[in-house]
Amino acid sequence: MMAPPPAIRLEGVGLDFGAAPLFRDLDLCFGAGIMTVLLGASGVGKTSLLRMLGGLVMPDYGRVAAADGQPLAGRVAWMGQQDLLLPWATVMDNVMLGARLRGDRADRGRAGRLLDCVGLSSRAAALPGTLSGGMRQRVALARVLYEDRPVVLMDEPFSALDSVTRARMQDLAGRMLAGRTVVLITHDPLEACRLADRMLLMSGHPARLDAMGVPAGAVPRAVDDPGVLAAQSVLLRRMMQ
């Protein structure tokens, strides 16, 4: 059904943000079909990196490309810090937004099944303003899944949620996005340890990326998994340095 997810390569990439050099000659590969989690302090350039992957920002030099040689455009789904739901459109129409914006025929049946998967089939006709923050993020996740793209880029998608809702969203996203090439930005060490197949810690100007140890077990890992908890404290200590 979905084309096999590609790995994404950055080759000799450089990017400035105003006067600040964010990246210099950066070489990096995001593995195919796995969840890569990016951590790092605010302002280090995580969002800029993600925007380059999504084709929203062009690097000043160097190349961002899919490893299979096909163009990345049209194969990427985006989930931002805010849910970005259109307040005038129903939940159902928000899920099918991509189809409407491309002029494709909207598939209500599939959108309905995805809403069912995220537990919101009873709210299909509701307006986003009537939903809780957690529900809104689930609609945003259903919108990503409706796009059915092999690459999914997520910029702190759960940061605004309370911790219980966030843990539930991590379970849901971890399950639903399995098998895709996912890049997830987060500030939350627990989230990183639950969801990462591969973990990269970003620091410095220009940014350097260090691979961190990842707990054993398949994503999404349990919140009370001893391996997750141990890795979380190691990670937090490292981030505090």
Next chain:
Amino acid sequence: MTGTAAARGMRLLRPAVTLAGLLAAWWALACWGHVPPYMLPGPDAVARALWTQRAQLAPAAVTTLEETVLGLVLGIGAGSVLAIGMAVCAPLRRWVMPMVLLSQAVPVFALAPLLVLWFGFGMASKVVMAVLVIFFPVTSALGDGLRQTEPGWMDLARTMGATRWRVLVHVRLPAAMPSFASGVRMATAIAPIGAVVGEWVGASSGLGFLMQTANTRFQTDLMFAALAVLAAMTVLLWWGVDRALAHALYWLPRHADVD
């Protein structure tokens, strides 16, 4: 919690009390203020004029209402087209915007005699006048709304492979609607000014024309009556437009009462 019925009662009561107070002050001034009736007729005289002159007032009000509504429709249409054009086509904005600003620098009152000369004593010159005062608030409000689309939505639309026009229709225009609505509300409040100014300068009917004639004949009570009709008409028109907009923008929270 006093309940919403009580709150609504208060909301209607407050302007009623204010209005009654102003009327009482006016009446007192007319009765005991040694002001001759040709300068300030009492509210009773104005009420009498409203009734006895209804055969003149009603058709005049209809004329002014027609000019105002036609001006509103055309002005909002022209203002919207201009705003959308400038939003999608940057060169158009650079070429046209200075002209738009210039058009607002010339007072419409100064243009009135010229417009009557060009478009005649009939309805056309008044409609053009109304359009001239209306289109700028609409253009500027809708233009602001279109420029301030949430950047996250634009990013999302780009990754979805959206076309420019579809983003405009499905994202940017609906997102600009609250801003557009404030422009339309303002246009509704000032549209009758355009029409009445046109009627003052040269017309054969309408509330402005009636006021002008009454003024030359020292029928001050009729002048006040025409003014009252104009005010009532403007308030009703504004209220109707406001309700229609609130209905059309169903996703916005109802305006909270600001106390």
